[in-house]
Amino acid sequence: xxxxxxxxxxxxxxPDYRDELRADYLECNNKLPKGVRLRFxxxxxxxxxxxxxxxxxxxxxxxxxxxxxRPMGYKVTNAKAxxxxxxxxxxxxxxxxxxxxxxxxxxxxxWKQDKYFKIVVDFFKSKGYTWGGxxxxxxxxxxxxxxxxxEELQKLPKFKDELTGIYxxxx
Numbered sequence: 394x395x396x397x398x399x400x401x402x403x404x405x406x407x408p409d410y411r412d413e414l415r416a417d418y419l420e421c422n423n424k425l426p427k428g429v430r431l432r433f434x435x436x437x438x439x440x441x442x443x444x445x446x447x448x449x450x451x452x453x454x455x456x457x458x459x460x461x462x463r464p465m466g467y468k469v470t471n472a473k474a475x476x477x478x479x480x481x482x483x484x485x486x487x488x489x490x491x492x493x494x495x496x497x498x499x500x501x502x503x504w505k506q507d508k509y510f511k512i513v514v515d516f517f518k519s520k521g522y523t524w525g526g527x528x529x530x531x532x533x534x535x536x537x538x539x540x541x542x543x544e545e546l547q548k549l550p551k552f553k554d555e556l557t558g559i560y561x562x563x564x
Contacts, residue, residue, distance in 0.1 A: 405437035440474035
C-alpha cells in the first residue's frame, strides 16, 4: 500500500532521479506495518514557496512555537529562495501517517522521532540520501536530499521538464 499524494509529489522530483525515488518510496513504505504510512510533505518547492517558509518566524508569525520568548514562533527554514535543494527538485520532507481507527483513512500525522521514523531514516540513508537530522548547523529531521549543495546547483544550466514544466538543473 502507498500514499497517492506522495506518488503525485514524486513526479516533481528531478527527472534524473524520479523513478529511483518512486521505487525507493514504495520499498520503504512496504517496510512499515499496517496502519502506518509514509508521506512526502514536500518535494519540489518554488522560490515563492521557499521565501514564504523562510518568512515564518521571522517576518510572519508562525503560530507553532509562539511564546513570550518566541513572539514570532519557530523558524521553519534557514534557506531563502534558491538556497534549498527543494528548489531544484532534489529534496523531500517526510511525515508519518497513522490509521488510528483501522478504517484505512490515514489522517494523523507525526514528525515524532519514533521507531517508524527511524525505519524511514535508516532506509533513505542506506540509499545514499543525506538526512537533515545529521546536520550540525540547522537540524531538519524531516528532510532528505541528494548529495548536491545549493551553491553547486545554482551554477548549473537548466532545462524544462516536459512532464512538469519545471526547470531543473542539468546534472
